[in-house]
Amino acid sequence: MRKVAGTREQSKQESLDKILDAAARRIREEGLDGAAIVPVMRDAGLTHGAFYSHFSSKDDLACAAFARAITTGRPHWIKPRHGESWRERLTGLAKRYLTAAHRDDLSTSCGFATLSSDAAHGSDEFRACYERELRGSLAAICDGDDSRLDDAIALMTVCVGGMALARAVADPKFSSRILRVAREAAAKLADTEPN
Numbered sequence: 001m002r003k004v005a006g007t008r009e010q011s012k013q014e015s016l017d018k019i020l021d022a023a024a025r026r027i028r029e030e031g032l033d034g035a036a037i038v039p040v041m042r043d044a045g046l047t048h049g050a051f052y053s054h055f056s057s058k059d060d061l062a063c064a065a066f067a068r069a070i071t072t073g074r075p076h077w078i079k080p081r082h083g084e085s086w087r088e089r090l091t092g093l094a095k096r097y098l099t100a101a102h103r104d105d106l107s108t109s110c111g112f113a114t115l116s117s118d119a120a121h122g123s124d125e126f127r128a129c130y131e132r133e134l135r136g137s138l139a140a141i142c143d144g145d146d147s148r149l150d151d152a153i154a155l156m157t158v159c160v161g162g163m164a165l166a167r168a169v170a171d172p173k174f175s176s177r178i179l180r181v182a183r184e185a186a187a188k189l190a191d192t193e194p195n
Contacts, residue, residue, distance in 0.1 A: 016054050018044040023065030024072065029106040032118040032126070035062040063129040069111035070133040074140060077110060081143040087190040090155050093141065094186030097159045098179045103166050112137070112156070113163040151189060158185045
């Protein structure tokens with residue numbers, strides 16, 4: 001009997017993972033509108049009815065999908081600190097984040113840049129989720145050095161804002177210039193001393 005229960009739990013977890021992966025990809029590509037139940041469930045290869053065994057509403061799905069998008073993407077952008085200087089840490093993060101490849105591939109992109117405007121207009125629940133994940137990313141950047149929190153906030157502002165602007169313009173050369181200027185601004189930030 002235990003094996004059956006374990007198999008059911010494993011199956012339920014697998015279906016949840018499929019839903020979250022599909023929804024995370026969709027919200028990265030389409031914003032909060034991408035968290036629509038029917039297309040997410042279709043992408044996950046599951047029935048509409050299976051949705052309600054995991055979530056009570058579209059808002060619940062949107063929060064869970066955003067958290068999944070950020071927590072699965074965070075290790076790509078924010079590496080563990082291994083003795084590099086603060087400058088090397090910040091410039092390395094900016095170089096990984098502020099790229100044409102990141103700008104152009106929404107399906108695996110960072111949810112902060114994609115959803116910042118949606119979050120500002122979203123429900124209190126979604127804004128709280130956005131803030132929770134932002135605080136988690138800031139803590140990961142600081143890697144235990146709380147004296148650098150303001151620097152981490154400034155870096156996130158430059159990176160997320162730079163990426164959002166680079167995606168918003170039509171001229172590819174101007175877009176690339178925005179990315180370059182944002183990387184340079186991040187390098188200047190990295191030269192600051194802790195407050």
